[in-house]
Amino acid sequence: AQSVTQLDSHVSVSEGTPVLLRCNYSSSYSPSLFWYVQHPNKGLQLLLKYTSAATLVKGINGFEAEFKKSETSFHLTKPSAHMSDAAEYFCVVSDTQGGSEKLVFGKGTKLTVNP
Amino acid sequence: DAGVTQSPTHLIKTRGQHVTLRCSPISGHKSVSWYQQVLGQGPQFIFQYYEKEERGRGNFPDRFSARQFPNYSSELNVNALLLGDSALYLCASSFGFNEQYFGPGTRLTVT
Numbered sequence: 001a002q003s004v005t006q007l008d009s010h011v012s013v014s015e016g017t018p019v020l021l022r023c024n025y026s027s028s029y030s031p032s033l034f035w036y037v038q039h040p041n042k043g044l045q046l047l048l049k050y051t052s053a054a055t056l057v058k059g060i061n062g063f064e065a066e067f068k069k070s071e072t073s074f075h076l077t078k079p080s081a082h083m084s085d086a087a088e089y090f091c092v093v094s095d096t097q098g099g100s101e102k103l104v105f106g107k108g109t110k111l112t113v114n115p
Numbered sequence: 116d117a118g119v120t121q122s123p124t125h126l127i128k129t130r131g132q133h134v135t136l137r138c139s140p141i142s143g144h145k146s147v148s149w150y151q152q153v154l155g156q157g158p159q160f161i162f163q164y165y166e167k168e169e170r171g172r173g174n175f176p177d178r179f180s181a182r183q184f185p186n187y188s189s190e191l192n193v194n195a196l197l198l199g200d201s202a203l204y205l206c207a208s209s210f211g212f213n214e215q216y217f218g219p220g221t222r223l224t225v226t
């Protein structure tokens with residue numbers, strides 16, 4: 001079965017400093033991986049996706065993620081945090097076994113941005 | 116373009132009651148998926164429908180059911196509500212097997 005593990009439940013950074021949110025995946029085949037963001041009392045917004053093209057994926061709002069097969073990792077980064085980045089971030093793997101496409105979510109990483 | 120819409124936004128039910136949640140996908144999207152997000156957790160897959168047929172079901176009891184209509188909108192039904200059913204219910208739409216776009220969710224509280 002496909003799964004993801006988010007290595008940090010909480011990450012705190014200062015505004016203007018880099019962001020690193022860590023995710024490891026487990027997959028029996030070449031995975032499709034995503035990062036979603038959820039602001040308080042809001043739905044989920046897709047930040048970026050990896051589908052076996054370029055290993056460095058650029059997303060919205062300056063975020064990017066690098067797929068590393070040797071490390072089974074898909075970490076999310078941003079060079080400079082903004083106050084508006086404070087939210088919950090989910091690493092997600094797509095499971096297409098059984099004829100459906102279900103998204104399997106990690107437990108989430110809460111990002112706090114300090115002024 | 117309108118995104119995924121869900122109704123109602125919030126509702127409060129009593130244990131043992133039944134609830135119906137509704138979802139309208141993005142225009143042109145033929146697949147709708149439902150997820151349950153309990154406070155402090157990531158969303159869990161409940162159902163996926165494509166072209167009005169159930170394509171997948173998560174590990175949820177038979178009290179949970181869903182259907183998709185000819186206009187691709189969908190309903191999620193939950194019978195005999197339990198306190199543990201309190202959660203944010205999210206609907207997502209996609210064009211076939213592709214990235215899924217989520218609605219704002221329905222917050223269900225069971226008392």
